[in-house]
Structures are given as structure tokens and as C-alpha cells.
Amino acid sequence: xxxxxxxxxxxxxxxxxxxxxxxxxxxxxxxxxxxxxxxxxxxxxxxxxxxxxxxxxxxxxxxxxxxxxxxxxxxxxxxxxxxxxxxxxxxxxxxxxxxxxxxxxxxxxxxxxxxxxxxxxxxxxxxxxxxxxxxxxxxxxxxxxxxxxxxxxxxxxxxxxxxxxxxxxxxxxxxxxxxxxxxxxxxxxxxxxxxxxxxxxxxxxxxxxxxxxxxxxxxxxxxxxxxxxxxxxxxxxxxxxxxxxxxxxxxxxxxxxxxxxxxxxxxxxxxxxxxxxxxxxxxx
Amino acid sequence: xxxxxxxxxxxxxxxxxxxxxxxxxxxxxxxxxxxxxxxxxxxxxxxxxxxxxxxxxxxxxxxxxxxxxxxxxxxxxxxxxxxxxxxxxxxxxxxxxxxxxxxxxxxxxxxxxxxxxxxxxxxxxxxxxxxxxxxxxxxxxxxxxxxxxxxxxxxxxxxxxxxxxxxxxxxxxxxxxxxxxxxxxxxxxxxxxxxxxxxxxxxxxxxxxxxxxxxxxxxxxxxxxxxxxxxxxxxxxxxxxxxxxxxxxxxxxxxxxxxxxxxxxxxxxxxxxxxxxxxxxxxxxxxxxxxxxxxxxxxxxxxxxxxxxxxxx
Numbered sequence: 001x002x003x004x005x006x007x008x009x010x011x012x013x014x015x016x017x018x019x020x021x022x023x024x025x026x027x028x029x030x031x032x033x034x035x036x037x038x039x040x041x042x043x044x045x046x047x048x049x050x051x052x053x054x055x056x057x058x059x060x061x062x063x064x065x066x067x068x069x070x071x072x073x074x075x076x077x078x079x080x081x082x083x084x085x086x087x088x089x090x091x092x093x094x095x096x097x098x099x100x101x102x103x104x105x106x107x108x109x110x111x112x113x114x115x116x117x118x119x120x121x122x123x124x125x126x127x128x129x130x131x132x133x134x135x136x137x138x139x140x141x142x143x144x145x146x147x148x149x150x151x152x153x154x155x156x157x158x159x160x161x162x163x164x165x166x167x168x169x170x171x172x173x174x175x176x177x178x179x180x181x182x183x184x185x186x187x188x189x190x191x192x193x194x195x196x197x198x199x200x201x202x203x204x205x206x207x208x209x210x211x212x213x214x215x216x217x218x219x220x221x222x223x224x225x226x227x228x229x230x231x232x233x234x235x236x237x238x239x240x241x242x243x244x245x246x247x248x249x250x251x252x253x254x255x256x257x258x259x260x261x262x263x264x265x266x267x268x269x270x271x272x273x274x275x276x277x278x279x280x281x282x283x284x
Numbered sequence: 285x286x287x288x289x290x291x292x293x294x295x296x297x298x299x300x301x302x303x304x305x306x307x308x309x310x311x312x313x314x315x316x317x318x319x320x321x322x323x324x325x326x327x328x329x330x331x332x333x334x335x336x337x338x339x340x341x342x343x344x345x346x347x348x349x350x351x352x353x354x355x356x357x358x359x360x361x362x363x364x365x366x367x368x369x370x371x372x373x374x375x376x377x378x379x380x381x382x383x384x385x386x387x388x389x390x391x392x393x394x395x396x397x398x399x400x401x402x403x404x405x406x407x408x409x410x411x412x413x414x415x416x417x418x419x420x421x422x423x424x425x426x427x428x429x430x431x432x433x434x435x436x437x438x439x440x441x442x443x444x445x446x447x448x449x450x451x452x453x454x455x456x457x458x459x460x461x462x463x464x465x466x467x468x469x470x471x472x473x474x475x476x477x478x479x480x481x482x483x484x485x486x487x488x489x490x491x492x493x494x495x496x497x498x499x500x501x502x503x504x505x506x507x508x509x510x511x512x513x514x515x516x517x518x519x520x521x522x523x524x525x526x527x528x529x530x531x532x533x534x535x536x537x538x539x540x541x542x543x544x545x546x547x548x549x550x551x552x553x554x555x556x557x558x559x560x561x562x563x564x565x566x567x568x569x570x571x572x573x574x575x576x577x578x579x580x581x582x583x584x585x586x587x588x589x590x591x592x593x594x595x596x597x
Contacts (some may be wrong), residue, residue, distance in 0.1 A: 007332075049588075050588055053588070057591075064452060218587075222587065223588060223590040223592070224588065224589070224591065224592065225590075244587075247587065248590075272510065
């Protein structure tokens with residue numbers, strides 16, 4: 001028997017590029033698929049939500065000012081880092097009840113998802129923008145712009161589902177505040193460690209764990225959040241959240257029954273875009 | 285502490301020096317700990333709402349930039365009168381603070397509103413000008429209608445021990461102020477020690493200051509809690525010694541509602557509730573106002589607000 005002390009991991013929040021505990025000091029017990037103790041996770045409070053939104057707001061202009069090509073590079077870097085920790089993620093997913101083969105396949109798919117969205121970063125403007133033919137001496141074109149701060153209520157699929165909602169939220173230059181799966185938050189916290197080592201500027205992604213029914217209304221009503229993705233919201237709570245989101249006319253995405261293993265399409269990216277149309281006079 | 289009989293009557297160099305250096309030394313660690321402990325008080329719900337409104341009414345909304353324009357000053361004045369245009373119950377701020385050449389613009393914009401006009405003077409922020417120029421600066425601001433004058437002390441003279449020069453200068457500016465209130469800026473960021481802060485406070489009060497103010501806002505560190513604590517102790521002791529009450533104004537570096545409330549706690553626990561009024565305590569800041577308004581709206585609506593809903597300044 002080894003005489004080393006067991007080094008247990010503390011699963012914390014991810015806000016502004018740092019890993020704080022909840023300001024409230026609260027934690028909750030996360031169980032593995034068999035009902036045994038897996039770990040204590042931080043139980044975020046509304047003030048953590050407030051701090052995360054402030055961090056996301058602060059990071060947003062800098063992230064949007066990066067070239068699309070550079071954002072693509074960083075998303076690809078996330079894929080690289082994720083690939084390098086393949087075994088760790090496989091082990092985390094097995095704790096949530098997946099078989100070894102399924103868990104490995106999910107990690108593969110998550111890596112591929114980052115690569116897929118990384119490729120989209122510098123193509124989105126070409127696909128969703130347009131040079132518009134207009135009657136008159138004007139050059140008229142429309143370009144997509146990031147909407148700002150996106151709140152994401154992540155689905156319970158702990159890694160692939162999370163990546164599938166997170167990557168499209170940030171690829172075009174918006175920043176995100178994510179409420180991770182309440183049931184299996186641990187892969188999300190490990191993903192935060194990947195994000196922190198991927199040249200992703202602090203605050204672009206902020207991940208909170210805890211009671212989603214408690215936290216989601218604060219995000220939905222927050223006047224400094226521009227869009228909310230309700231993918232993981234409980235069906236009975238979603239209408240209330242949509243109502244609160246109307247307070248400042250947030251963009252709301254509320255899909256259902258998404259198959260996370262299928263090729264995503266661009267709907268999730270365009271959901272968080274705004275179109276800016278500019279008229280340039282030409283000629284004399 | 286100092287009783288009136290030990291206060292030197294005349295401003296002779298030796299008497300001032302003996303008096304100021306005879307003041308008890310400040311326990312620096314003690315002051316820092318005391319300020320940190322008071323700053324950990326938790327002020328919530330209705331007490332927080334009251335504190336926010338009090339803090340708003342104590343703000344000296346300030347713009348002291350080379351790029352100030354009459355338009356910017358007028359916009360700031362409009363905000364001073366009605367900080368949150370959507371909510372009439374938000375109190376007006378105490379005053380606006382501008383450079384002397386902008387005083388007439390501010391006076392025009394604020395006539396009849398009850399919001400005061402303060403002007404910096406005496407070669408703000410360095411204070412490096414001949415006395416005649418400083419007095420002319422002051423007279424011009426008062427003539428243009430400033431009700432409060434924020435002067436800077438000659439830190440060079442203070443640090444080299446020429447207390448009589450500093451004292452005479454304050455007294456001369458006070459005479460030039462006429463009916464206007466005089467705030468004396470100590471620029472504590474350049475005074476190096478808390479002992480010097482205590483000495484400068486007493487020197488300024490003795491020479492006729494109506495308010496003592498921490499900083500110009502152009503030097504870092506600007507206002508800090510320990511410095512303000514020492515100044516609040518000075519005004520408390522000065523009133524006990526002479527019966528005259530002097531106000532305190534921390535300026536610069538106060539950005540959040542939490543900061544502002546920390547200062548209010550410090551005032552209440554150090555100088556006492558008599559100072560908890562815009563007549564005796566001011567916050568020199570501009571960015572803190574938006575945060576106070578955001579917090580106020582959070583308390584009244586129950587949802588977090590954002591900077592998009594308040595003016596840029």
C-alpha cells in the first residue's frame with residue numbers, strides 16, 4: 001500500500017478564467033450512475049450568476065474583435081486539449097453510466113464537434129452575410145454580428161451535449177454563461193480546465209454548477225444578457241423563463257429532442273447572430 | 285487629544301511644527317485593520333436601500349479632464365439633477381465639480397435645482413503656481429458662481445516642513461473664497477505616511493478648511509479606507525477641541541456601491557452620525573453613480589440590471 005495521501009479534486013466554478021468556489025460557500029453531492037458518492041460540486045448562487053455575467057460582458061468586445069480566423073484557431077486548440085485528456089474524460093463519462101466504448105465514442109464526438117465549429121468560424125460571415133443588389137448608387141451588404149452575452153442552460157448530456165450548445169454560442173464572438181447539467185456536472189468542470197488552457201480569453205466561457213431551477217430565472221431576467229438557450233431547461237419552467245427573457249427582448253432558443261450525435265447544422269450559430277446592413281455610396 | 289489651548293494661535297513656523305509633530309502618531313497597522321474590519325460589515329435590504337440613496341445624495345459628480353466641453357458639463361448637470369431619468373424618487377447628487385472655466389456653464393445648467401457647483405482651483409492638480417495665480421484662479425471661480433472651492437495644498441512645502449507656508453496659503457485662499465465653502469485637498473497619495481495625513485488634516489482645519497478632501501483623483505493611490513479613517517478621526521477630534529465641524533470628502537478610486545457603503549460605515553463608526561449628511565460628507569466620484577443606480581434598480585425591480593440602461597460618462 002502506498003503511503004501517499006490521496007489527492008482529491010475539488011470541483012469548482014469557472015468564472016472570468018479562474019476557478020472560484022461559490023461565493024455562498026454551498027456545495028452539493030454528485031452521485032455516480034450507481035448512486036454512490038462521486039464528488040462534491042459547487043452549488044452556485046445568484047451572486048455567482050451576477051459575477052459570471054459581468055465577466056462575460058467584460059470579455060465580449062475583446063473576443064468579438066479577434067479575427068474570425070483566430071477564433072477558429074482557438075476553438076481548434078480546445079479540440080487539441082480535449083483530445084489530450086481523452087482518457088480522463090472517458091473515465092468521467094463512465095461514472096455517469098456509459099460503457100467504456102460509449103464513453104470513448106462520446107469524447108471522440110465532442111472533440112470532432114469542436115473541430116467542426118472551429119472550421120465554421122471564418123466561414124460564417126460568407127454563408128450568412130450577403131452583398132445585396134439595390135437600386136441606386138450604393139454598395140449594400142449585410143454582415144453577421146455576435147449578439148453579446150449568451151446564457152446557456154445546458155442539456156443533461158454531460159459532455160457532447162454541453163459542447164454542442166457551447167461551441168455555437170461562442171464561435172461568432174458572443175460570450176457565454178453556462179449552467180451545467182445538475183445531475184452530472186463533473187465533465188463540465190473538467191471541460192473548464194480544458195478551456196482555461198486553450199488560449200481562450202478568461203470570461204468568454206463561464207461555467208456554473210448547481211440548482212438550475214434556482215439559477216436559470218436570474219439569467220433569464222438579467223438585463224445585461226442578450227440571449228438565452230433553454231435547451232436544458234425543465235419543460236415546466238421553460239415558459240416562465242421565456243416570459244422573464246422578454247423583459248429585455250432576449251433572443252430565446254428553445255429546441256427539443258436534439259440528437260447530439262447527428263451533424264448539427266448552422267441553426268445554433270445563427271440563433272445568436274444579428275445582421276447588420278450597411279449602405280456605402282459608390283461613384284461620384 | 286489636542287485641546288484648544290494647545291492649538292497655536294499664530295502661524296509661526298515653530299509653533300505649528302511643535303503642534304503638528306506633537307499629535308499622537310497613527311498606528312498604521314491598527315488603522316488598516318480597523319478599516320478592513322468595518323469594511324466587512326454586511327448591509328442588506330432596507331438598510332442597503334437607505335445607504336444607496338444617502339450615497340447618491342453625497343456624490344460630487346466630477347469631470348476634470350482637459351477634453352471637457354460645455355456640452356459634456358451640461359449633460360453631467362442634467363444627470364446630477366435627475367440621476368435616473370426613469371425614476372423620480374432617486375435623489376439629486378450633492379454637487380457637480382468642474383474646472384473654473386466651466387463654472388458658468390454648470391451654474392446656468394443647475395440654477396434653481398439645489399445642486400451645488402464646486403470648482404477646483406489653485407492650479408489643480410499640481411498646485412505648482414505662484415500664490416497670486418492661485419488666488420486669481422479662486423476669485424474667478426467664485427465670481428463665476430461656484431459655491432464650493434476645491435483647492436490643493438502645496439505638497440512640496442508640506443513635505444519639506446514649511447507648514448507656515450501651507451497654512452498661510454490655505455488662509456489666503458479661504459479669504460479669497462468669500463462666502464464659498466473651501467475644500468482642501470491633501471493629496472494623501474503623495475503624503476507617504478498616515479502621520480502626515482493626520483498632520484495635514486489638522487493644519488488644513490486650523491487654517492480654515494470647511495472640508496478636507498483626500499485626493500485630486502489624478503494620483504494613485506487616491507482615496508483609501510485607512511486614509512479616510514485617519515481624516516475622520518481628525519475631524520471628530522477637531523470638533524471636540526474647537527466646537528467647529530469640518531466635513532470630509534474621499535475622492536477617486538470609489539467605483540462600486542460596495543465601496544461607497546464601506547465609506548458610510550466608516551463615517552458612522554468613526555466620526556459619528558452627525559457626519560452622515562451631504563453637508564458633512566461627500567464622495568468625489570463619477571463612475572460610482574452608475575453602479576449605485578444599477579444596485580438601486582436591482583433592489584426595486586428584483587432583476588439584475590446592466591450598464592446599457594444608464595448614461596455613459
